[in-house]
Each structure stands twice: as C-alpha cells, then as structure tokens.
Amino acid sequence: MRPRNIGDVILDVKNISLSFGGVKALQNISFDVKEHEVRAIIGPNGAGKSSMLNCINGVYHPQEGEIVYQGEVRRDMDTHHAAESGIGRTFQNLALFKGMSVLDNIMTGRNLKMKTGILAQALHLGPARAEELREREFVEHVIDFLEIQAYRKTPVGRMPYGLQKRVDLGRALAAQPKVLLLDEPMAGMNMEEKQDMCRFVLDINDEFGTTIVLIEHDMGVVMDISDRVVVLDYGRKIGDGTPEVVRNDPEVIKAYLGVGH
Amino acid sequence: MATKKNGPVIALGVVLGIGFVAPLLAGQPLGFFLEVTLGGLMAGVLYSLVALGFVLIFKASGVFNFAQGAMVLFAALALARLAEWLPGWVGIPAGLPALALAFVLATGIMIVLAMLIERIVLRPLVAQDPVALLMATLGVTFFLDGFGQTIWGSDVYKIDMGISKDPTIILESMFQGGILISKEDLVATVIAAVLVLGLAIFFQKTATGRALRAVADDHQAAQSIGIPLNRIWVIVWAVAGFVALVAGMVWGAKLGVQFSLAQLALKALPVVILGGFTSIPGAILGGLIIGVGEKISEVFLGPVLIKAFDLAGGGIENWFAYVLALLFLMVRPEGLFGEKHIDRV
Numbered sequence: 009m010r011p012r013n014i015g016d017v018i019l020d021v022k023n024i025s026l027s028f029g030g031v032k033a034l035q036n037i038s039f040d041v042k043e044h045e046v047r048a049i050i051g052p053n054g055a056g057k058s059s060m061l062n063c064i065n066g067v068y069h070p071q072e073g074e075i076v077y078q079g080e081v082r083r084d085m086d087t088h089h090a091a092e093s094g095i096g097r098t099f100q101n102l103a104l105f106k107g108m109s110v111l112d113n114i115m116t117g118r119n120l121k122m123k124t125g126i127l128a129q130a131l132h133l134g135p136a137r138a139e140e141l142r143e144r145e146f147v148e149h150v151i152d153f154l155e156i157q158a159y160r161k162t163p164v165g166r167m168p169y170g171l172q173k174r175v176d177l178g179r180a181l182a183a184q185p186k187v188l189l190l191d192e193p194m195a196g197m198n199m200e201e202k203q204d205m206c207r208f209v210l211d212i213n214d215e216f217g218t219t220i221v222l223i224e225h226d227m228g229v230v231m232d233i234s235d236r237v238v239v240l241d242y243g244r245k246i247g248d249g250t251p252e253v254v255r256n257d258p259e260v261i262k263a264y265l266g267v268g269h
Numbered sequence: 270m271a272t273k274k275n276g277p278v279i280a281l282g283v284v285l286g287i288g289f290v291a292p293l294l295a296g297q298p299l300g301f302f303l304e305v306t307l308g309g310l311m312a313g314v315l316y317s318l319v320a321l322g323f324v325l326i327f328k329a330s331g332v333f334n335f336a337q338g339a340m341v342l343f344a345a346l347a348l349a350r351l352a353e354w355l356p357g358w359v360g361i362p363a364g365l366p367a368l369a370l371a372f373v374l375a376t377g378i379m380i381v382l383a384m385l386i387e388r389i390v391l392r393p394l395v396a397q398d399p400v401a402l403l404m405a406t407l408g409v410t411f412f413l414d415g416f417g418q419t420i421w422g423s424d425v426y427k428i429d430m431g432i433s434k435d436p437t438i439i440l441e442s443m444f445q446g447g448i449l450i451s452k453e454d455l456v457a458t459v460i461a462a463v464l465v466l467g468l469a470i471f472f473q474k475t476a477t478g479r480a481l482r483a484v485a486d487d488h489q490a491a492q493s494i495g496i497p498l499n500r501i502w503v504i505v506w507a508v509a510g511f512v513a514l515v516a517g518m519v520w521g522a523k524l525g526v527q528f529s530l531a532q533l534a535l536k537a538l539p540v541v542i543l544g545g546f547t548s549i550p551g552a553i554l555g556g557l558i559i560g561v562g563e564k565i566s567e568v569f570l571g572p573v574l575i576k577a578f579d580l581a582g583g584g585i586e587n588w589f590a591y592v593l594a595l596l597f598l599m600v601r602p603e604g605l606f607g608e609k610h611i612d613r614v
Contacts, residue, residue, distance in 0.1 A: 117477065
C-alpha cells in the first residue's frame with residue numbers, strides 16, 4: 009500500500025445537471041475530490057463521464073448546480089481560466105498539436121507560466137531568453153520523467169499512439185496543475201502500455217502531490233490505483249466510495265453486468 | 270504509407286525549368302537574362318510580402334483574409350499621409366525622421382485595427398462557417414478601402430525612403446553593358462528578407478510564437494491548456510497588419526500610394542496557392558517563382574508568341590501567375606509546402 013496523505017476537499021461538485029436540448033447528460037450529480045487523492049469516475053458508455061470532466065474544466069456550463077474549487081464557487085468559467093487556476097487535463101481523443109515536436113507540444117503547456125511580454129520575445133531580449141531557458145529546463149524534466157527523451161524533436165503526429173498519450177500527459181503536467189483531469193488515459197493501449205501509464209499516474213500523484221481525477225473503462229486499473237470511485241450511469245450517480253465498497257455495490261454490479269428485470 | 274504521386278509535379282517542374290532556361294538556349298545574352306531574372310526576383314519579394322500576411326492569418330485562424338490587400342493600402346496611406354503631416358504638427362524635419370515617426374504611428378494604427386477587427390468581426394463569428402468569415406473579411410476589405418479614403422484622402426501619394434531612383438549598373442566587366450538594377454528594389458529586398466527572418470525566429474523560438482503555432486494546429490486544444498484565443502488572434506492580425514505596412518511602404522515607394530495597391534492582394538492569391546496556404550517558406554518561394562516567371566515570360570515569351578501567332582502584344586505578366594496557380598491546383602492542390610490533410614476514416 010502506498011503511503012497516503014490526503015488533505016481537505018479541493019473540488020466540490022454540487023448538484024450538477026447538464027442537458028443538451030432534451031438529452032439529460034448529467035442529473036443532479038454531487039461528489040467531492042480531496043487534495044492529493046486519485047479519484048476515478050467510471051460508468052458504461054454514455055454515462056456522462058466526459059461531460060462531467062468537461063463541466064469541471066469549463067468546456068460545458070451546467071444549467072444547474074455549482075462547482076466549488078479551492079473554496080470558491082465557479083460559474084461559467086471558460087477553459088482558459090480553468091487552466092490558469094490550476095486545472096489541467098488530457099483528452100480522450102488526443103488533441104495534441106500534431107505538426108509540432110514533442111518538445112514544442114510540452115512547452116506550450118508551459119506557456120501559462122511565461123510572463124515576458126510579446127515585444128521582449130519578438131526582440132529576443134535578455135529576460136525573454138532567460139525565461140525560455142528556465143522553462144525549457146523544467147520541460148526537459150517532464151520529458152525525462154515520462155521517458156520520452158528519444159522523441160524530443162519528433163513531430164507528434166508520427167509517434168505511436170501510446171506515446172502520444174504520454175505527450176498529452178506531459179503537456180498537461182508542464183503547467184504544474186493542482187488538479188489533473190485524465191480522460192481515459194489508457195484507452196486503446198496494450199497491457200504493457202497500460203502498466204507504464206499507471207506507473208506515471210501514481211508517480212505524478214506521489215512526487216508532485218497532484219490531485220488526479222480520471223475516467224477509465226478498465227475496471228482492474230481503476231480498482232488498483234484509485235482512492236475513491238464515483239460510478240455514473242445514464243447521467244445519474246449510482247455509487248460512490250472506496251474501490252472495495254463500489255465493487256460490492258449491487259446497483260453498480262447491475263449497471264455493469266446487467267440484471268434481468 | 271501511400272506512395273506519393275509526384276509524377277505530374279515533377280513534370281510541371283521540368284517544364285518550368287526548361288521554360289526558365291529556354292531564352293538562354295535561344296541565344297539571348299546572359300547579361301540581359303540575369304537582369305530580367307533579378308528584376309523578377311525583386312518583384313517576387315514584394316509579392317511574397319503580401320502573401321505572407323495571408324498565410325499568417327490563415328495559419329492561426331483558418332480565415333482566408335480577403336482584406337490583406339486593403340490592409341496594405343490602408344497602412345501605406347496612413348504612412349504616406351502621416352509622414353506628410355507630421356512636420357507641420359510637431360516640427361519634426363520632413364524626410365526620413367518624419368517617415369520613421371510615421372512608421373511607428375502607423376504600426377500603432379495597425380495594431381488598433383487588429384484589435385477592432387478581432388472584437389467586432391471575429392469574436393462574434395467564432396465557430397461559424399468559414400464562408401461566413403470569408404464574407405466578413407470581404408466586408409472589411411470594402412470598409413477599409415473606403416474608410417481609408419475618408420481619413421487619408423484619395424490622391425496618389427508619395428513615400429520617400431530617401432533612396433535615389435537612379436538605377437545602378439553592376440558587373441560591367443563581366444557582361445557587355447553590365448546589369449541594371451534599381452537601388453530601391455535592392456533595399457526592398459533587404460527589408461523583406463530581414464522581416465521574413467525575424468518572423469521565422471519569432472514563430473520558432475518564442476513562447477508567443479509557439480502559442481501561435483499551437484492555435485494554428487488545434488485551437489480547442491490550445492484553449493484548454495490555457496492559451497487565450499482572443500489574444501492570439503489580436504497578435505496575428507497585428508503581425509499581419511505590420512507585414513501589410515512594410516509591404517505598403519516598399520510598394521508605395523516604388524509605385525506611389527494609390528488605390529491599385531489594394532489589387533496587389535489578387536497577385537498574392539496565386540502565390541499562396543503555389544506555396545501552400547499554411548507555409549511561410551512557401552509564401553516566400555511562391556512569390557519568387559511567380560515574380561521571375563512573370564518577367565521571363567513577358568520579356569522573352571511575349572515576342573515569340575507575337576511573331577508566331579501574329580498577336581497584338583504582351584500582357585503575359587497579367588495572366589501568367591493565375592495560369593500557373595491553376596496548373597498547381599490540378600497537380601498539387603496543397604501547394605509546394607502546404608499541409609496535406611489526410612482524414613482518418
């Protein structure tokens with residue numbers, strides 16, 4: 009068992025409802041995320057998992073309910089502000105900058121931390137150059153951490169899928185987020201790649217103390233690495249608790265295995 | 270990997286290459302040939318400048334900015350008129366000092382214009398059909414053409430960069446009569462080269478440049494990692510405005526600042542088709558190819574055609590670029606360096 013050092017609630021989702029026209033994607037969902045924990049959201053296809061993440065990082069604005077982040081109620085914040093306030097994320101369908109190198113992709117994640125003005129950068133002034141070097145050093149650290157040194161200059165579009173997922177993670181990590189949202193980080197991976205990714209997720213959680221909210225299909229993975237699990241089905245919450253509790257919850261078993269009525 | 274079908278492209282390249290050296294084979298003197306080529310290259314640099322503005326905006330926002338030509342005219346008008354008025358307003362000596370100050374002010378004006386366009390035109394139309402955005406830039410074109418005249422006037426104005434208009438003759442010892450070049454064109458070429466180099470460094474080596482490329486690649490992803498789209502759009506339009514100002518200055522110095530400058534944008538269209546809509550090196554090379562091709566065909570092919578078919582005259586310069594662009598659309602629609610879009614099914 010890893011030593012756990014879980015803090016107070018950092019993200020509190022309260023009675024969120026989201027609908028698109030007549031389709032109710034999320035209905036009255038509440039759960040909280042504590043600092044430094046690994047929190048999983050699971051559920052069958054179409055359960056509303058990605059919609060939930062999209063609400064947290066401001067892609068969607070729920071019609072009802074509120075999200076409290078670090079003690080502050082956020083309403084209608086956009087993705088850019090979410091990133092600025094320390095919420096990083098990766099994507100289910102990779103959204104990397106395919107034409108750019110691994111290094112450049114991860115550097116863009118660092119852009120938020122860069123403060124010199126555009127004019128200083130354009131003129132290549134000392135402070136801008138020094139900043140670039142400083143941030144580059146941090147990014148190299150991320151690249152080492154994710155073990156993709158050999159691909160530093162490779163355009164992302166040419167890399168194998170499993171490694172692209174790693175670059176996506178690296179880009180989010182470069183911004184040093186407090187809360188990292190991972191949308192199916194292991195989808196489409198083989199066993200070995202999944203094990204690597206699990207190791208990275210746990211290392212990030214341990215070394216940087218980053219709070220992690222992840223969506224995952226692979227139940228084995230979820231049960232192994234999560235501290236607590238939320239279960240969604242058809243936009244409703246049907247379970248919440250430690251992996252052991254959730255695993256034995258009859259509602260959850262019914263949703264996953266199907267039970268004759 | 271699918272094998273690339275490069276055959277037609279190579280064939281077109283070979284035909285162009287043969288066409289290029291044909292005058293020499295036909296016995297034209299080397300000195301004159303070089304002179305024409307050089308003249309073409311210099312005109313080409315100016316096409317590249319206008320095309321560069323298109324490419325910058327297209328890359329970052331996927332908008333085909335029809336207004337680039339109008340921006341060139343507007344910037345050139347602002348520059349010419351401010352340089353004329355400033356000595357009277359602040360007592361700065363006319364000539365180069367006034368031009369320098371006018372250049373700074375005109376840069377400011379182009380930046381404000383970029384902000385206004387982003388706020389009034391682009392932001393309300395975000396996520397609309399590309400055709401809507403194209404039409405919007407068409408509107409901006411007519412607005413700027415007219416509004417420019419409202420503020421700055423509609424005569425032909427001069428921009429005096431303080432360079433003599435007298436041609437210089439070089440390499441007299443090598444060729445009979447030497448090679449004639451214009452100092453003005455030479456200065457324009459140097460300015461363009463510096464600008465292009467500066468932009469390349471800005472795009473490749475700075476954080477803002479990286480953000481611009483990121484937005485060009487996938488703007489939703491860029492936004493969710495904290496790159497502010499609106500600010501990036503202002504920056505590209507401001508940079509495109511600055512490029513328009515430089516293009517307006519060198520064209521204006523050469524031809525005088527007048528309404529026909531706006532028509533230059535139409536010349537930039539074949540240039541970007543040739544070079545590829547998303548490629549800065551493509552815009553530059555495309556401009557040079559068209560500049561040289563035009564001049565060579567006008568000077569050498571024209572007389573041949575006239576003789577062979579008993580035609581009235583030249584005018585090849587006017588259609589050469591478009592025919593070449595059309596051929597390119599057939600054999601290589603993404604242009605020389607453009608990104609080929611492969612959609613996975």
